[in-house]
Structure formats: structure tokens, C-alpha cells
Amino acid sequence: MDVTVCRFAASRLLRVEIGIRKMLLQRTFWVVIALIIGLAVAKLHIVDSRPHRILLDTDVDTDDFFALLYILKLNRSEFELEAITINANAWTDAGHAVNQIYDILYMMGRDDIPVGVGGEGGILEDGTILPDVGGYLPIIEQGNSTAGGCRYRQAIPIGRRLDIDSNYGLRKAFLPQGSRKYSPLRQPTAQQVLIDKISAGPITIFITGGHTNFAIFLLKNPHLKKNVKHIYIMGGGVRSRNPTGCCPRNASSSCEPIQCGDRGNLFTDFISNPYAEFNIFGDPFAAYQVIHSGIPVTLVPLDATNTIPINEDFFKAFEKSQHTYEAQYCFQSLKMARDTWFDDQFYTSYSMWDSFTSGVAVSIMRNSHNKNGENEFAEMEYMNITVVTSNEPYGVHDGSNPFFDGHKVPKFNLEKGGVHSGHVQTGLRDPFCTMQNGKGRCQDGYTKEVKGSQGVRVLVATRAKPNPDTSSELDRAYFKSFLDVLNHPQQTGKFNFTTQFRYYKEVLYKPDFGSKKLGKPIVFDMDMSAGDFLALYYLLKLPVEVINLKAVIVSPTGWANAATIDVVYDLLHMMGRDDIPVGLGDIFALNQTDPGDCKYIKVIPQGSGGFLDSDTLYGLARHLPRSPRRYTAENSLKFGAPRNTDHPELRQPLALEIWDSIVKKLEPGSKISILTNGPLTNLAKIIRLRKNSSSVIQDVYVVGGHINHSNLDKGNVLTVHSNEYREMNLYLDPLAAKIVFESSLDITLIPLNAQRNASSFSKILQRLGRTNKTPEALFAYRLLSRLYRLQQTHHRYHHMDTFLGEILGAVVLAGDSFLNPILQIKPIKVLADGAESKDGQIVVDEKQGKLVKMLQAVDPVAYYDNFANQLGVNKQSAVIGSFDEQRRIWSAQPNS
Ligand SMILES: *[C@@H]1O[C@H](CO)[C@@H](O)[C@H](O)[C@H]1NC(C)=O
Ligand SMILES: *[C@@H]1O[C@H](CO)[C@@H](O)[C@H](O)[C@H]1NC(C)=O
Ligand SMILES: *[C@@H]1O[C@H](CO)[C@@H](O)[C@H](O)[C@H]1NC(C)=O
Ligand SMILES: *[C@@H]1O[C@H](CO)[C@@H](O)[C@H](O)[C@H]1NC(C)=O
Ligand SMILES: *[C@@H]1O[C@H](CO)[C@@H](O)[C@H](O)[C@H]1NC(C)=O
Ligand SMILES: *[C@@H]1O[C@H](CO)[C@@H](O)[C@H](O)[C@H]1NC(C)=O
Numbered sequence: 001m002d003v004t005v006c007r008f009a010a011s012r013l014l015r016v017e018i019g020i021r022k023m024l025l026q027r028t029f030w031v032v033i034a035l036i037i038g039l040a041v042a043k044l045h046i047v048d049s050r051p052h053r054i055l056l057d058t059d060v061d062t063d064d065f066f067a068l069l070y071i072l073k074l075n076r077s078e079f080e081l082e083a084i085t086i087n088a089n090a091w092t093d094a095g096h097a098v099n100q101i102y103d104i105l106y107m108m109g110r111d112d113i114p115v116g117v118g119g120e121g122g123i124l125e126d127g128t129i130l131p132d133v134g135g136y137l138p139i140i141e142q143g144n145s146t147a148g149g150c151r152y153r154q155a156i157p158i159g160r161r162l163d164i165d166s167n168y169g170l171r172k173a174f175l176p177q178g179s180r181k182y183s184p185l186r187q188p189t190a191q192q193v194l195i196d197k198i199s200a201g202p203i204t205i206f207i208t209g210g211h212t213n214f215a216i217f218l219l220k221n222p223h224l225k226k227n228v229k230h231i232y233i234m235g236g237g238v239r240s241r242n243p244t245g246c247c248p249r250n251a252s253s254s255c256e257p258i259q260c261g262d263r264g265n266l267f268t269d270f271i272s273n274p275y276a277e278f279n280i281f282g283d284p285f286a287a288y289q290v291i292h293s294g295i296p297v298t299l300v301p302l303d304a305t306n307t308i309p310i311n312e313d314f315f316k317a318f319e320k321s322q323h324t325y326e327a328q329y330c331f332q333s334l335k336m337a338r339d340t341w342f343d344d345q346f347y348t349s350y351s352m353w354d355s356f357t358s359g360v361a362v363s364i365m366r367n368s369h370n371k372n373g374e375n376e377f378a379e380m381e382y383m384n385i386t387v388v389t390s391n392e393p394y395g396v397h398d399g400s401n402p403f404f405d406g407h408k409v410p411k412f413n414l415e416k417g418g419v420h421s422g423h424v425q426t427g428l429r430d431p432f433c434t435m436q437n438g439k440g441r442c443q444d445g446y447t448k449e450v451k452g453s454q455g456v457r458v459l460v461a462t463r464a465k466p467n468p469d470t471s472s473e474l475d476r477a478y479f480k481s482f483l484d485v486l487n488h489p490q491q492t493g494k495f496n497f498t499t500q501f502r503y504y505k506e507v508l509y510k511p512d513f514g515s516k517k518l519g520k521p522i523v524f525d526m527d528m529s530a531g532d533f534l535a536l537y538y539l540l541k542l543p544v545e546v547i548n549l550k551a552v553i554v555s556p557t558g559w560a561n562a563a564t565i566d567v568v569y570d571l572l573h574m575m576g577r578d579d580i581p582v583g584l585g586d587i588f589a590l591n592q593t594d595p596g597d598c599k600y601i602k603v604i605p606q607g608s609g610g611f612l613d614s615d616t617l618y619g620l621a622r623h624l625p626r627s628p629r630r631y632t633a634e635n636s637l638k639f640g641a642p643r644n645t646d647h648p649e650l651r652q653p654l655a656l657e658i659w660d661s662i663v664k665k666l667e668p669g670s671k672i673s674i675l676t677n678g679p680l681t682n683l684a685k686i687i688r689l690r691k692n693s694s695s696v697i698q699d700v701y702v703v704g705g706h707i708n709h710s711n712l713d714k715g716n717v718l719t720v721h722s723n724e725y726r727e728m729n730l731y732l733d734p735l736a737a738k739i740v741f742e743s744s745l746d747i748t749l750i751p752l753n754a755q756r757n758a759s760s761f762s763k764i765l766q767r768l769g770r771t772n773k774t775p776e777a778l779f780a781y782r783l784l785s786r787l788y789r790l791q792q793t794h795h796r797y798h799h800m801d802t803f804l805g806e807i808l809g810a811v812v813l814a815g816d817s818f819l820n821p822i823l824q825i826k827p828i829k830v831l832a833d834g835a836e837s838k839d840g841q842i843v844v845d846e847k848q849g850k851l852v853k854m855l856q857a858v859d860p861v862a863y864y865d866n867f868a869n870q871l872g873v874n875k876q877s878a879v880i881g882s883f884d885e886q887r888r889i890w891s892a893q894p895n896s
């Protein structure tokens with residue numbers, strides 16, 4: 001046979017083979033046999049000479065990118081990573097996760113690898129799966145939008161998600177930034193990337209997060225299943241016994257074991273469900289679909305990963321072995337994980353989860369002629385397992401199971417009374433899941449061994465193999481491979497952020513106001529939605545003799561996730577205001593604690609027009625220059641962290657601390673004005689915890705609230721039908737709003753109707769287009785025109801004028817008399833009884849209401865002019881216009 005046939009695609013080859021066989025039918029038996037043997041040899045040769053194509057589906061936790069870097073470092077003629085899809089339903093938030101992946105790939109010189117994230121499709125009531133389901137929600141909660149609950153995701157502590165989104169602050173300190181980034185409606189979706197790469201030929205899938213993306217792919221594209229050769233999964237616990245919180249053998253009798261011996265590892269609240277592991281718990285129904293798909297599966301569960309915890313010897317060896325940028329990045333991340341670990345059990349409870357799985361997988365693939373998964377790193381055993389998706393008794397209708405409840409025909413035609421028809425865990429504190437004796441009984445997400453037809457035969461890693469070199473301090477074979485691969489010089493990272501530029505220099509810009517008499521002190525409380533950044537530009541442009549912005553406090557209970565605080569730092573850096581402190585507020589609305597049920601925040605879409613866009617400032621955040629100030633994980637003993645890291649001085653201050661420091665430094669007799677552009681969580685906390693705050697607060701401008709004047713006059717909480725007359729900022733933390741509106745503060749409310757009367761994109765853009773082109777005016781123009789274009793292009797962006805309206809508060813606060821504001825004084829109160837239909841509602845109450853100034857309208861033309869002109873003023877303008885400008889400066893020799 002001609003060897004060039006080897007280059008043909010496998011299916012093509014098969015056709016050729018059949019064709020040849022047909023042609024040869026007339027010839028002698030012996031010739032046929034000879035040719036077939038020849039072909040078989042040729043085929044074997046092909047398998048060996050072409051790289052294994054791999055697609056990685058990841059939730060971008062720390063150990064996920066260890067796995068990613070390990071794979072990227074392998075010999076590309078053996079293993080080719082074809083694509084990455086992001087599971088947006090677990091440890092990270094999509095906008096932060098995707099940009100981190102882009103940065104890692106850029107560092108590694110692999111801008112060619114496609115990355116898929118999100119998508120706006122939904123699943124209809126009848127089970128129809130629309131194209132491009134984003135996988136932001138587990139399948140059981142997936143409706144026709146990307147907004148929804150967090151019954152499984154609440155297992156992931158939201159504070160930890162902040163650390164993972166920002167990689168503890170290391171991501172921005174270390175990773176270089178290339179040209180790829182998330183961009184609205186241009187970002188390839190997870191499903192598109194899966195379809196493209198799987199249609200292109202035989203491929204192996206690695207899953208190191210929740211299974212939502214791949215399960216949806218299988219349900220929607222059963223015809224492409226044949227191209228998936230194998231699935232390698234990190235997840236589950238089959239016969240595992242959790243080593244965390246165990247009492248040592250010599251322990252005194254007072255030692256109480258915590259999660260010791262459980263199958264699972266939901267350390268946040270394992271009482272209700274001692275069986276589940278995070279990745280599978282993220283979407284048990286999806287994991288069921290994947291494991292029962294008929295595609296060969298290899299599982300690397302806790303059984304095996306518990307036997308390869310990061311121990312002190314490995315940690316020390318790693319510390320000494322950082323010869324590449326990728327090794328440096330991994331080590332620094334691991335060190336941060338250790339230094340911020342919640343107790344002193346890091347070395348027994350932090351395992352090589354995903355990277356170990358990638359090692360086991362590639363080692364099995366290398367030995368693919370071995371049937372039983374022999375490999376260098378783990379012992380393997382076949383087991384028959386399933387994934388528990390609901391709890392016995394089956395066939396109940398207790399309101400916990402949206403696949404069945406309220407459906408005549410169950411969704412996806414699931415079997416009535418079958419394994420999916422029992423009680424589904426509704427949250428970590430679901431009372432059904434905890435028995436009277438305090439023991440947990442829910443098994444959702446348990447990879448359980450079963451007999452008979454309920455199970456699937458799966459190859460399971462049972463333990464990590466020891467290092468054959470017994471003289472080495474590394475006691476596991478994989479430890480050695482991990483350090484070798486990460487440190488070898490081939491396919492290595494090009495640079496980190498600081499070595500990318502020859503003349504890189506870290507600078508903080510602080511203004512010198514000399515002897516100027518500074519104006520009214522302001523604290524700006526924002527939730528980091530797009531409009532808030534425009535309002536922040538405006539506040540920074542007002543002459544400091546009139547308005548003196550003292551601090552920014554951010555509330556992550558609104559439109560953006562906490563890690564977006566870095567965008568605030570970058571904008572302040574651009575404007576030369578690294579002197580302005582930034583405080584981070586509570587991650588939960590009042591009356592909510594970890595594990596939160598996301599009762600209010602669930603109304604914000606995860607995808608387009610929601611978190612994905614806010615977290616990236618609609619794709620524009622990365623045009624801002626990069627500030628040396630950034631979020632850093634709490635890592636200093638001084639502030640109650642478990643231990644000091646390398647830089648205990650770099651700690652993210654809290655909103656209340658910033659407030660206290662501002663109050664302390666206030667000149668006698670002067671008072672602060674507060675502008676709130678988000679939920680009132682921070683302000684309510686100040687009122688509650690700082691009893692004398694009213695004596696230092698001059699007045700408060702609250703952007704938010706809505707009173708409907710007819711039933712056509714809806715609010716902007718459109719995803720909760722019983723509450724569609726409310727406004728988001730009050731709805732997102734109703735109790736906080738109630739506290740604020742019961743206080744003695746002097747409040748001016750800028751409600752939705754007033755905002756709507758001054759929110760014409762075309763007019764404000766026209767004005768901005770004519771103003772002086774300062775970098776900030778250009779940026780504002782760019783952001784607003786992007787919002788406007790998106791609004792006209794896609795229905796998920798219908799609410800964009802909400803953000804335009806948010807600028808109004810800052811302009812009203814500045815108090816330009818040309819605005820002709822019409823104010824009305826009304827006695828109001830805010831409802832916060834916990835009832836979804838009423839929470840956040842403003843009622844006029846002549847007897848008990850608090851008198852509040854409500855803005856009715858401003859002169860819109862004066863308002864647009866004022867905003868545009870102010871941004872065009874040359875004074876107090878940007879000191880560094882953009883990231884590009886920053887790169888130019890760092891690339892050229894300084895003049896001095
Ligand atoms: C990668 O594998 C190919 C084919 O097996 C081999 O020729 C090549 O030398 C390998 N490259 C490295 C850097 O090991
Ligand atoms: C679901 O969303 C699609 C657009 O993505 C829309 O066309 C359809 O009407 C919606 N269906 C329902 C039942 O809301
Ligand atoms: C980048 O790499 C250089 C050289 O290895 C190192 O000195 C520097 O600390 C690294 N930067 C960061 C942020 O770790
Ligand atoms: C238990 O033994 C270990 C060493 O085996 C020792 O380090 C530890 O202090 C002992 N703990 C107690 C409570 O005696
Ligand atoms: C496991 O499943 C296979 C078929 O998938 C079956 O042949 C085998 O008997 C099962 N083993 C056990 C112990 O149930
Ligand atoms: C307000 O109260 C705090 C203690 O809660 C105190 O330290 C501070 O001096 C008081 N400030 C004023 C202005 O009274």
C-alpha cells in the first residue's frame with residue numbers, strides 16, 4: 001500500500017479500504033488476505049504517527065490550569081490540544097475565566113487554540129434544547145435564559161470564587177496580555193467549539209469541571225458521538241474515604257473528626273450530602289448523561305486523588321524547580337492556595353486533582369494497545385457505576401424536581417418512577433437531606449457502584465502509583481513527571497507580564513493638588529455595572545475644588561462579580577488617581593450568608609448583558625492600562641488570614657475599613673456626600689455598624705427605585721414575573737434598602753422614570769462625538785456606542801439603557817443648575833418581607849413614610865451636554881490613555 005494513504009482521514013481511509021476490498025473480490029483469496037493485513041499494518045502506523053486530538057472542558061480552577069499547562073507541554077506530534085471549552089457553572093465566573101485562559105495561551109504562544117465559553121441558548125419547557133446553550137446553569141435549572149438559581153453551585157464558597165477568578169491576584173501580576181479577549185457576540189460559544197472540533201474527526205475529551213457543556217452537546221448532537229473516542233474525567237468518589245478532618249491515631253479523645261471518611265468532598269457543607277464530589281455535584285444529571293453515553297469512560301475520582309495530596313516534600317521540590325514561566329505561575333498559585341487555605345490541613349487535603357488526571361490520561365493514551373488502562377501513574381480497576389441524580393423514593397412530586405413537577409410528560413421523556421424521578425437536592429441546607437439524627441442522606445452527584453443494568457462499566461483510577469525511584473523525595477510517580485514536564489525547555493512560555501517589556505516599570509500615579517482648596521468630599525458606592533464606570537469618569541472629571549472623590553466602595557451584590565474590582569483599579573490608574581482607595585463590600589446581600597441561596601442575585605443573567613459582560617466591561621476592560629493595584633487574596637496574619645504570604649502588605653481593603661479611614665481623616669466640620677449606584681448593601685452596613693454615621697453624612701444620592709404610574713410602566717427586574725414592577729438596585733438587597741430608607745439620612749432618589757427620561761443613546765453619543773477627544777471621552781464613546789449597537793443587535797441586550805440611566809446620579813450630585821431638576825418630596829418606604837413579589841417595592845405611605853426628594857426629570861439636553869463637555873475637559877484628564885499606550889512606553893527606552 002502507498003504510505004500516502006496514511007495521511008487520509010480515518011473515515012476516508014475506511015471508504016478506500018471498502019472500495020479496494022470490492023475491487024479485489026474477483027482475485028484470489030490469498031491476495032485479499034495479504035492486502036488486508038497490509039492495510040491493517042498501515043492503519044496501525046497511522047494511529048501511531050498522528051497526534052491524539054484532545055479537547056479540554058475546564059472550570060479554570062487553579063489545578064485545572066496545572067492540567068492545561070501539562071497538556072500544552074507534551075510533544076505535539078503525540079498530543080495536540082485542539083480546543084478548550086469553559087464550564088461556567090462551577091469555580092469561576094465566565095468573563096474572568098475566559099480571559100485567564102486567553103492569557104495563559106498567549107504566554108505559551110498558543111493563540112491558535114480556540115476557546116469556547118457561554119452561549120445564549122436555552123432549554124424550553126418541553127425539553128427542546130436550543131442551539132448554543134451556555135452551560136451557566138445545571139441542566140435541571142436551565143430555562144430559556146442564562147439567569148437562574150444556584151442549587152448546586154452554592155456549594156462553591158463565593159469568597160473562594162473571587163480568589164479563583166483573580167487567581168488570588170496573581171493573574172494580573174503575572175500573565176502577559178495578548179490580543180485575544182472576550183468580546184460580546186464575537187466570542188465562540190462552548191457548543192460551537194465542541195461541534196467544530198468533534199465533527200472534524202476522532203477526538204478525546206478531558207473533563208475537569210462540571211459536565212454541563214458536554215452533556216448538552218451529547219443530548220443535542222447524538223450523531224457526533226461516534227467521533228468521541230474516549231472521555232477522561234476528574235470527578236466523583238466511588239470507594240473513597242475523605243482524609244480531611246480526620247483525627248490522628250494518637251489524638252486525644254477531644255478530637256472530633258470532621259469530614260473524615262466520607263465519600264465526597266463538599267467541604268462547604270457536607271452534612272446534607274456526604275457522598276458528592278464538587279465536579280459531579282455541579283450538575284449530576286449532566287454527569288449521568290456523559291457516563292451513560294456509551295462512550296468509553298475513564299474516571300479519576302477522589303479514590304485516586306486522595307492518595308496524591310500535595311505534601312511538604314513535593315511543595316519544597318517544586319519551589320526549587322521553577323525553570324520556566326509556566327512552572328513559576330503554577331508554583332506561585334499553589335503557594336497562594338496553601339497560604340490562604342482555610343485550616344492547617346493543606347498538605348493532607350489539597351490534592352493533584354486535575355493535573356493528575358491529565359497525566360493518567362496521556363499515559364493511558366500512550367499505551368493504547370493495552371486494554372486495561374495500564375499507565376505509569378495510577379492503578380486502575382473496572383467498576384460498574386452510575387451517577388445518582390435524585391434520591392429515593394422515586395416517583396414523588398414534592399416540588400424539588402423540575403424534570404417532573406408540573407409536566408404531564410417528563411422533560412427529556414424521562415421515565416416516570418425511574419432513577420431521575422426522586423427528590424432532587426434543592427440546596428446545601430435542604431431539610432430533606434438531613435435526617436433527625438443529624439446525618440446526611442442525599443446522594444445527588446454520588447458516583448455509586450451498582451449491580452446489573454443500572455450501571456456502566458468504567459475504568460476507575462484507584463490509587464496513585466509510588467515513584468519507582470525510591471531514593472527520590474517525591475513519593476509519587478506523577479510528581480516527578482509533573483515537575484519534569486512543566487520545567488522542560490520545549491514549548492515553553494515566552495515571557496511573563498514583567499519580562500515581556502524591556503523597560504517595564506511599575507508606577508503609581510498620584511496627583512499633586514498643591515494648595516488647592518478641595519471641594520465637597522464624596523464617596524462613590526458602585527456595583528461595577530457599565531454605567532457605573534461612566535459615572536466614575538464623570539466624578540473624576542469634576543474640578544476637585546468642587547467635588548473631591550475620596551473613595552470608591554464596591555458592592556458585589558449587583559451586576560458584576562467581586563473580582564471585577566480590578567477594573568476599578570485600572571480606570572483610576574488611567575486617570576492618574578492611584579491615591580483613591582477602593583474598598584470591597586460584602587459578597588452577600590443582607591440576611592444572606594454562605595452558603596447563599598442566591599435568592600436575589602439570581603435575576604441577573606450570567607451571560608450576555610449580565611455577568612459575562614459586566615465582568616469584562618463589555619470586552620473593553622482590557623483596553624484600560626493595567627494598574628499595579630489589584631485585588632489580592634486575604635493573606636496576612638495581621639488581618640486574620642491563616643498565614644502570611646510573600647506580600648502580606650498587598651491585601652484588598654474592605655468597604656467598611658475604607659469608610660472608617662475616610663471618616664477619621666475628615667476635616668472638622670466637613671461632611672461626606674454618598675452616591676450609590678448599586679444595591680444598598682454597603683450603605684446599610686455603615687448605618688447599622690457605625691452608629692454615629694449620620695453625623696458625618698451630609699446627604700445621599702440613591703440611583704434606583706421605581707414607582708409605576710400604570711401597569712405598562714414596568715421596572716427592570718424582568719426575570720421575576722411576580723416582581724416586574726421593581727427596580728434592580730432596591731430588589732437586589734431589599735433589606736438594605738429598607739434600612740437606608742428608614743434612617744435619618746437626607747436622601748435624594750434618582751428613580752427609574754427620571755433615568756429613562758434622559759437615556760437616549762443617540763443623543764448622548766452625538767454630544768460625545770463633538771466634544772474634545774480626551775482619552776476618557778473616547779473610552780466613554782466607545783463603551784456607549786458598543787452598548788447601543790448591542791441593544792440594536794440582540795434581544796439579550798434590550799436593557800442597555802438601564803446602564804445609560806446610571807450616569808444621571810453623578811450629574812445630579814454635581815448640581816449644575818442648567819439641568820433644571822424637578823424634585824418632588826414624597827413619604828416613602830421600601831418593602832422587604834422576603835416575599836418575592838413585594839421585595840424592593842416602594843410604597844408611598846403618608847403616615848409612616850420617610851420624606852425623600854425624588855427626582856422627576858432633568859432637562860435631557862443640558863444633561864447630555866454637561867456629561868459630554870465635562871469628559872472633554874483637558875484638566876484632570878487621563879495620564880495614561882490605554883493599555884496600548886502603556887505597552888509602547890514599556891517597549892521604548894525612557895528619554896531620561
Ligand atoms: C516528539 O515526537 C516525535 C515523534 O515521536 C519525535 O520525532 C520528536 O523528536 C519528539 N520531540 C521531542 C522534543 O521529544
Ligand atoms: C426562548 O428564547 C428564544 C430565543 O432564544 C425565543 O425565540 C423563544 O420565543 C423563547 N421561548 C419561550 C417559550 O420563551
Ligand atoms: C517574571 O519572570 C521574572 C524572571 O523569571 C521574575 O524575576 C519575575 O518575578 C516574574 N514576574 C512575576 C510577577 O512573578
Ligand atoms: C502525634 O504524633 C505525631 C508524630 O507521629 C506528632 O507530631 C504529634 O505531635 C502527636 N500528636 C499528639 C496529640 O500527641
Ligand atoms: C458490569 O457491567 C457489565 C456490562 O456493562 C456486565 O457484563 C458485568 O457483569 C457487570 N458486573 C457486575 C459486577 O455487575
Ligand atoms: C464615631 O464612632 C466611632 C466608634 O464607633 C468613633 O471611633 C468615632 O470617633 C466617632 N466619630 C464621630 C465623628 O463621632
Ligand SMILES: *[C@@H]1O[C@H](CO)[C@@H](O)[C@H](O)[C@H]1NC(C)=O
Pocket residue numbers: 708709710711725
Ligand atoms: C402598577 O402596576 C400594578 C401591576 O400591574 C398595578 O396593579 C398598579 O395599579 C400599577 N400602579 C399604578 C399607579 O398604576
Ligand SMILES: *[C@@H]1O[C@H](CO)[C@@H](O)[C@H](O)[C@H]1NC(C)=O
Pocket residue numbers: 757856857
Ligand atoms: C418624560 O418624557 C416623556 C417623553 O419625552 C414626557 O412625556 C414626560 O412628561 C416626561 N416626564 C417627566 C416627568 O418629565
Ligand SMILES: *[C@@H]1O[C@H](CO)[C@@H](O)[C@H](O)[C@H]1NC(C)=O
Pocket residue numbers: 591735832833834
Ligand atoms: C433577617 O434575619 C433576621 C435574623 O436572622 C430575621 O429575624 C429577619 O426576619 C430577617 N429579615 C428578613 C427581611 O428576611
